[in-house]
Amino acid sequence: MIIKRRTRTIIDGYLFILPNLVGFLVFTLFSVIFSLTISFTSWDMIKGFKDIEFIGIQNYIDIFKDKWFVDSLMNNVYFLLFIPVQIFLALLVAVVLNGKIYGSKLVRTIFYMPQITNVVIISLLWSMLLNPSKGIINKIIMSFGVVNPPMWLGSTLWVKPAIILMMTWGGLGYNMILYLSGLQSIPTSLYEAADIDGASAFKKFFKITIPMISPTTFFVLIMSIISNFQMWSNIQILTNGGPGTASTVISFYIYSQAFRYGKMGYACSMSWILFLIVLVFTLIQWRGQKKWVNYM
Amino acid sequence: MTKTKAPVMKIIRTIIMFLISYCMLYPFLWMVAASLTQERQIFNYPFKLIPNPLNFEGYIDVWTRTTLGFPMVVYFFNSIKITAIGLAGSILSCSLAAYGYSKIKFPGRDKIFLLKLSTMMIPGQVLMLPNFLIYRYLGLVDTHAALWLPTLFGATFGTFFLRQFFTTIPMELNESAEIDGAGNLRIFWQIIMPLAKPALATLVIFNFMGLWNNYESPLIYLRSPKLYTMPLALKVISDDKDIIKYAGVMAGSVSAALPVLLVFIAAQKYFIEGITVTGIKG
Secondary structure (H helix, E strand, O other): OOOOHHHHHHHHHHHHOHHHHHHHHHHHHHHHHHHHHHHOEOOOOOOOHHHOOEOOOHHHHHHHHOHHHHHHHHHHHHHHHOHHHHHHHHHHHHHHHHOOOOOHHHHHHHHHHHHHOOHHHHHHHHHHHOOOOOOHHHHHHHHOOOOOOOOHHHOOOOHHHHHHHHHHHHHHHHHHHHHHHHHHOOOHHHHHHHHHOOOOHHHHHHHHHHHHOHHHHHHHHHHHHHHHHHOOHHHHHHOOOOOOOOOOOHHHHHHHHHHHOOOHHHHHHHHHHHHHHHHHHHHHHHHHHHHHOOOO | OOOOOOHHHHHHHHHHHHHHHHHHHHHHHHHHHHHOOOHHHOOOOOOOOOOOOOOOHHHHHHHHOEEOOEEHHHHHHHHHHHHHHHHHHHHHHHHHHHHHHHHOOOOOHHHHHHHHHHHHHOOHHHHHHHHHHHHHHOOOOOOOHHHHHHHHHOOHHHHHHHHHHHHOOOHHHHHHHHHOOOOHHHHHHHHHHHHOHHHHHHHHHHHHHHHHHOOHHHHHHOOOHHHOOHHHHHHHHHHOOOOOOHHHHHHHHHHHHHHHHHHHHHOHHHHHHHHHHHOOOO
């Protein structure tokens, strides 16, 4: 049996991508349709298949009446608000690091270390540092004379700042490295021209660096927003969403509803709402980039 | 930043950076120190970063004690097993697919590839639930297969990354090999793969990290303690409020973090390049 060369090529092509294709068809395409379908049902895993009821968009309506969900959304937004600060910090550090120092490779490694560390380790570590009575952070605060330091993970007021502290520490390295590479592509001639005009470092930073680095900022911003909405395992380890609903986020709530309470239908619809939220934010950024991002 | 002639600025910047680096590094230093400190001294203030006396009880405790009926060694080997199988599976399927997408011209190739790429936009939460149900239907919940099987299907990112790299290898190599009578499989294995070593190295490192550190999948799929991986076991140990020994938890953490740290330090260059080229995290 002689197989024509052309046919051989086609067969080869599909064979090579077969595992990839199968995975895509089953675990992506089918899963998406499956998830969408379930989201319109009231499936409760504990009750099993028999009681499945097609309830249309009832899940979606219930979500917005659900206090836990609304709290989660508010918390996500709260965390979002700090992203600009975190990004700015990363830029500042990148700028200092970019200006030639001794041992820059070592510094880069140190900054990136939180990224390669397991979420469990980081969360456990920080929960010890933030221990209200024994942890180092409060001991330092108390040594400054503060009598009642924050209860951190145990306080509805301070749990979110505690998480932000941990996230900033963890995420700085990644953003910094992206900025470092972006900074390298800014032509030094711009700075030299500014020097000739007698511009201060301040002016150079705000008039040259920030505008020229805006493509990187755009990328970092989108990545940060997306990962903000997707994070949940650190919350699960640190606080389980508590105290109360003070630290719960949408992704965590989805996990909890699906795997602790078995409410698959509800959880699926929530995941689609999450998808829409992320899409909206990304689109807003995408449209907005014409206004503030300079592409060279 | 303009190059400055005076080393004074360089020294000032170095000092600033090292101060900030020390603050960044402190939690890790604390972790290592705490793992070697006597239990009752752990929360001392001011905390001595070099414990006196050096105390290995934490390590002995966490490695010999049985958590949920099994010693840490079991969890360690579970992690190794899943990481090893997952690495092999993902590198193989990603590179095969990348070769197909870049070196073989077949109808529908680019459309399929673009479709795959667009799925990267879908958040993990959306797929997490139905995929769990699929595995449940296949009877694969609470097995290790549920953890490494997904890697056999070629992660979109790895495939994309390798495909971009493969396209930089000139088609002439393919063409001359075909003239010599080599089939696609041989070209793939004997010509393209050896040339792709740097890209493969980067992929291996990122996949290793992702697999070793994975906490979410074992959390969702595993139910029997004997199958737990290190991150999951660590979390369970730390939950044990009655018997919890902080030194032990920190010792366990250091043990779990060490393999990745060593790989990272050895292969730093690939890491940094990998992130800046593709933007992927760990």
